[in-house]
Amino acid sequence: MGLIAREVEAAGIPTVVISLAKEITESVGVPRSLFVKWPLGHPLGEAMMPTQQRTLIFDALVHLQTASEPGIVAEPGYRWRRHVYAEPDWAQLQQIDG
Amino acid sequence: MDNDRESISLFQRLQNRLYAIPAVAQWWAGRFARSTRHSSPTDPVPFSRLAKPLAESSVAIITTGGVHLQGQPPFDMRDPDGDASLRTIPGDVPASELMITHDYYNHTSADRDMNVIFPLDHFRDLAQRGIVGSLAPRHFGLMGHIEGAHLVRLQEETAPKIAATLRADGVDIAFLTPA
Known part of the structure; x- marks a missing residue:
């Protein structure tokens, strides 16, 4: 997946990758990634947990807009099934643009 | 043999269950990253900004x-x-x-x-x-x-x-x- 991100990024399109395997992501060299130490098969979290899923999307979009250099692996540190999620403040994303 | 889910071996199922444990997955990721089974490009990581x-x-x-x-x-x-x-x-x-x-x-x-x-x-x-x-x-x-x-x-x-x-x-x- 990291190789695809590199190819797309090299074509001029910014990418953000959700990573479940930090050492592979670091080894491949991915432009922007968000690592969560969660079970494989759950990049956005649990089934039927839309707030959790949207939180990951929100964090990824923040990282997409704010990462200042290639290769940064952001780590929000959410613990699997131990974190209580609140709806992200989507207006924040528009402020980053400003 | 079909490609349907019934064709997954018991061993593969067991392995998938193990890798569903985050710590096991990270151990596997580390081993895989250090192996030669994947590609680690040596050229700089590309970077494009949102336009x-x-x-x-x-x-x-x-x-x-x-x-x-x-x-x-x-x-x-x-x-x-x-x-x-x-x-x-x-x-x-x-x-x-x-x-x-x-x-x-x-x-x-x-x-x-x-x-x-x-x-x-x-x-x-x-x-x-x-x-x-x-x-x-x-x-x-x-x-x-x-x-x-x-x-x-x-x-x-x-x-x-x-x-x-x-x-x-x-x-x-x-x-x-x-x-």
């Missing part, structure tokens, strides 16, 4: 979790080196028309809720709310267990094809999810 406001940007989703349309051919599970082919998924399909073919991870959660791995519904909603500009017309499903000669095909054929399609569609952001 326009998020609210005007078109977003495409790419997953290596084996997602495809029910009517498309499934990924090849018989080749131990995987399958480097590509499935194009239109942005307007309902999640109910998608399915997963990928024996190397436990996808029961994504089978129940495709947004766990392929968040078309969420991005469609974000586009409707004006948080992102739009959902791209074409998204991509691949199968992530790719090694050997297929890794070359992925790098030289499949990945460039994805990049060219995204450019042709005027996509501004690619969001990628693994298995």
Whole structure:
């Protein structure tokens, strides 16, 4: 997946990758990634947990807009099934643009 | 033998269960990263900045979790080196028309809720709310267990094809999810 991100990024399109395997992501060299130490098969979290899923999307979009250099692996540190999620403040994303 | 889920061996199922434990997955990731079974490019990591406001940007989703349309051919599970082919998924399909073919991870959660791995519904909603500009017309499903000669095909054929399609569609952001 990291190789695809590199190819797309090299074509001029910014990418953000959700990573479940930090050492592979670091080894491949991915432009922007968000690592969560969660079970494989759950990049956005649990089934039927839309707030959790949207939180990951929100964090990824923040990282997409704010990462200042290639290769940064952001780590929000959410613990699997131990974190209580609140709806992200989507207006924040528009402020980053400003 | 069929490619259906019944063909997954008990051993593979057991392995998938083990890798569903985060600590085991990270141990595997470390071993895999240090092995020669994957590609570690030595050239600099590419970097492109978002050229326009998020609210005007078109977003495409790419997953290596084996997602495809029910009517498309499934990924090849018989080749131990995987399958480097590509499935194009239109942005307007309902999640109910998608399915997963990928024996190397436990996808029961994504089978129940495709947004766990392929968040078309969420991005469609974000586009409707004006948080992102739009959902791209074409998204991509691949199968992530790719090694050997297929890794070359992925790098030289499949990945460039994805990049060219995204450019042709005027996509501004690619969001990628693994298995």
